[in-house]
Amino acid sequence: MAVVWCPDWPVVAWGIPLDEPAVVVVANRVIACSPAARAEGVSVGLRRRDAQGRCPDVAVLDRDVDRESRLFEPLAIALEALTPHVEIRGPGLLGFPTRGPSRFFGGDEAMADETLAVVLPVLANRGSCRVGVADGAFTARLAARSERAIDGPRIVDPGESAAFLAGLPIAELQSAQTPTADLIDVLGRLGLSTLGAFAALNPADVVGRFGQEGQIAHRLARGEDEHPPDLRRPAPDLAVTWAFEPAADRIDRCAFAAKALADELHASLSSNGLACVRVGIEAETESGEQHLRLWRHDGALSAAALAERARWQLDGWLHLTRMMRQSARERPETADLRGTAPGGSDGLRGTSPGGSNRHDDWTQEIPDDIGVGAGIARLTLIPDEVVPASGRQLGFWGGRAERADDVTRAVGRLQGLLGPEAVTVPEWRGGRGPGEQIALIPAAAVDLGEERVATARQWIDEPWPGSVPQPAPAMVLADPIPLTIIDAAGGVVGVTGRGEITANPARVSGLNGPTAQAIHRQAGSKRGSRSVTAWAGPWPADERWWDVMSHRRRARMQLTLDDGSAHLVVIEDGEWWLEATYD
């Protein structure tokens, strides 16, 4: 098995030159960074803020999986020059069985060199590429990731997989789909720090202790395939087909069909107790050409994942068609050349491994594969490899297990509607005034599924002398309302420089209603006068006197009025304002 891996593919797909620092973030975590950013100390898993702190001029990009898969398709097409059995494992990673190509080129080394020679021109210095060859896909992938794969293909000789893996840390199991982080964590805490130590355990013991998941992890650590070799080839009638009438050349029509097909395929597989780990996506164009691409997933593919892969694949093909039309318009002489060799007449290129012609850029890649004007006439999903479905356990009491994901999706939609800053989440802050104790953070800047320390009251453990005593008012006015407070004789009440009130307050005018609703609705209107039944304060707060711009000198007072309402009023520069209401 050979694995071709393009490091930092999410960044490469954005077309960022490798010498410019850039990161791709998902949920505020870096998932990929360019080599230039890595040189500045940015690493995968970092928070966006930390990454920007380490490398201030880094370009922060959102992940665009559609784009990643679309631009990965040319690599797969290029590799079809070597083998027809290219299987895409995800954007940036593909694999193919090596037996045929190795025999043809005369050994694994020559085949791997040829692979690089085919892929690198397609990448055209946009990104780098590594090749690993080993008995199994997992080992080959780790070989491609190893340091030695930077300079050239890393080849693990047949039967040497276990020895190669033995020295690697147990955390490398993460790159496979099945063993969860929990299992890897447990193994680490059991003292099994390397794959070799884990592989040395008795398989029966591992299965007894960790079940199926442990069994798969153990197989991987021993250098064997993820799946036992007795995979059943599914009956061909499980494949599902959609005929387009007329032929589709737009991705939205294709995506619609792909969704329906994926649902149908998934339903028929699960009614047979099967789950698909490798799906073939086959498209037939109007002119009768057939294109087949295999997609593999280490876990079983869900209906949504099937639909997604089909959509990616069709988008990749259609995108190439569009690009080729463009280049045909721009360079008529090339189009003439193509005209002499009608597209698709030689069928799938990959059937002749020797016929590898080098390509200088991405656009010249296309003409052999999808002819001009070729819409997709028929789409077929073929369950290429299936395993017994182990199913997925949902919450027994009907609970929604993925609530944070749900909420994150809703937040995403609202941000599309209202702008990225419109949806916020509250956090505690220190402060004296009632409105200063909570800060609203844009929801886009936090991971809603994670625990956030600043949402716990204990986050603020410093005392704030001079703060308004508990309980907190239920309503803090966004725009304070101006008030007039007078004493029994009709004189205006003030607060002296010593923080003492000049006269007992007797009446308040400027409030229009007893309840928060009334205040909320009629903020600003200056009618109504109420008598004061009780009052407390004033509590002066001379804040930030060291800073001219943000210096505020205020005194607060609590009042209850004859209608039963209670308010927090504040005086600043001799004027009273309604700051909050104890609604």
Next chain:
Amino acid sequence: MVMAGVSVVDTEPRGLRERLDPEILAKLKPVTLSGEQVLDVPELLKPLFPWGGLQRGWSVGVEGCGGWSLSMAMLGEALGAEGWLAVVGVPSFNVAAAAGFGVRLDRMLVVEDPGPGRWATVIATLCESVDVVAFAPGMRVGVRDQRRLTARAREQGTVLVHLDGGATWPSAIDLTLSVNTLRWDGIGDGHGHLKRRLVSVSAAGRRTGAAGAPVEMWLPDARGALGAATSIEATVEPAIESTVETAVQSTVDPAASPRSAGARHTHSKTPASPTPVTW
């Protein structure tokens, strides 16, 4: 595991049933009626709700002075540890006070300004993923928006809380809780500070039968949460409070042993709030 469970049920269903906790049995019922899908409310508020709890899909309004605090107290219990709350278009809703009543800040979304035209769309979107949406539209709601939101909330089991008591809602809402403030404790004529408030809460609405008796409670009590009002506190105190403006008050207050034996006790137990510094 599953196979084993099935075989047990098949062979001796009766024995298993007897061994099970009745509460679990109730949950095991395959069908839940809409009236049974209720969110818990604080024990004190239960008499006010026809099903003993906040029914999913309902519209609930709070009105009167103290209504916002009541909504916070209600939601603190109803949302629990996992429920999500969204507050839409109410920039003056004090999150700190809600936290005092047990609402979790890490399960809260705030949309301060949904914009004039998109108010209903925002709430409809939020209904799909949060449990409770609290809002107070600044203007009259159109009948179309109202129907759409009501249907969406029913379908998704989301509770809509009208912080304006449903005043801007074109039709009657399911339940309105009216709060009447009886008195504030702890504040005097230039001394003390607001500590607790005695309120009476009554419920009305098209979903309730005959209006029940108003329930009296401390909202908030000395801990800043919802507290039960004993009959002595509730009846004795007003007599003293009515004299608050007179000079007698200063003499009554230290000698108020009968009325606030309980109340004073509570005060002394709670940590004294930080005394404000004076200039």
